[in-house]
Amino acid sequence: MQRANSHARCRGAGAGYTHRVHVLGIESSCDETGVALVCWQGDESVRLLAHGLYSQVEMHDAYGGVVPELASRDHIRRVLPLARQVLADAGRRLADVDLVAYTRGPGLAGALLVGAGVGCALAASLDKPVLGVHHLEGHLLSPFLSTDPPRFPFVALLVSGGHTQLMKVQGVGQYVLLGETIDDAAGEAFDKSAKLLGLGYPGGAALAQLAQQGDPRAFALPRPLLHSGDLDFSFAGLKTAVLTQVRKLGASPSPQQRADLAASTQAAIVDVLVRKSMRALRDSGLSCLVVAGGVGANVQLRQQLDAACAEAGVRVHYPELHLCSDNGAMIALAAAMRVQAGRTKPERSLTFDVKPRWALDSIG
Ligand code: KG4
Ligand code: ZN
Secondary structure, rough: OEEEOOOEOOOOOOOOOOEEEEEEEEEEOOOOEEEEEEEEHHHHHHHEHHHHHHHHEEEEEEEEEOOHHHHHHHHHHHHHHHHHEEEEHOOOOHHHEEEEEEEEEEOOOOHHHHHHHHHHHHHHOOOOOOEEEEEEHHHHHHHHOOOOOOOOOOOEEEEEEOOEEEEEEOOOOOEEEEEEEEEOOHHHHHHHEEEEEEOOOOOHHHHHHOOOOOOOOOOOOOOOOOOOOOEEEEEEEHHHHHHHHHHHHHOOOOOOHHHOOOOOHOOOOOOOOHHHHHHHHHHOOEEEEEEOOOOHHHHHHHHHHHHHHHHOOEEOOOOHHOOOOHHHHHHHHHHHHHHHHOOOOOOOOOOOOOOOOOHHHOOO
């Protein structure tokens, strides 16, 4: 549980609210239960008051991946205690909440239903409006809670376990898809390669750690679609190439061989992400890049993007490290920024739906 004082410097009219507005955000799209409370007043920036996160990673690790039914059941167990804790940490009461936001999609249907159900029930009991938020919009706007927030317009590189997309972002709710993966996501490529290296699930961070001792040039791995001329990605072939190398190394590879393969895999993924991001910036003529999603925590990716952007005269922004992975703060923030920007008018509702598949560029 954390107290927080980060703030988003996106200003807006506040959609008619005259008092300090408190938004409770609930994230439950996959294997993390996240709850957060943000607030703003008038022309003020959105501030994160407190947030809490419960990760189910250990539970799913035993199965080598997320088990949807177990995920839903665990969200049910965690969400209300987390909400209580967040309100206590923020020094607020449930009655102070003006708007409840929840992740409407994309994600696991059952897991989403838990957050949506709890969010709507809470809002109904308080006689307050409720808002379903796009998970990727949350990721995309999360750098607005950092100490170095971006300014619109920018190119966004969204790199999570389920998505790899380049977006042109003109403002809140103004998203144009520039390119995306045609098969595995970057996080999936990290996770599947990590699994082949015996690093458990999700293995992105573990692979990055092992890679620190390795030589990124030791194995010549493919950079799929690097020269495709467009902004799409493909990572399925990389996983197959890693599998081939693992088989070649046999039953007991040396620690150095494993580290070299981890480093070479990471280098291949990072190389493609960096080069396509720079191409997106060139093609769109924009000079600001925002990186979001779990893979955005990767140190090599950050270092290489920093270097490439410095050379190109581009400013690059990341979420705070603890807000890279799924969390409730980004959901509360996205709801607040949508309301501020006049993109959405939250309403009282006794019904809800979820959207397990939902394209970000389809929302307005
Ligand atoms: O955004 P996120 O928390 O969840 C989704 O919406 O998918 O992203 C999770 C992904 C996983 O694939 C995880 O392995 C990856 O982010 N990840 C990393 C690192 N930390 C998390 N990948 C590479 N390096 C890291 N340090
Ligand atoms: Zn996510």
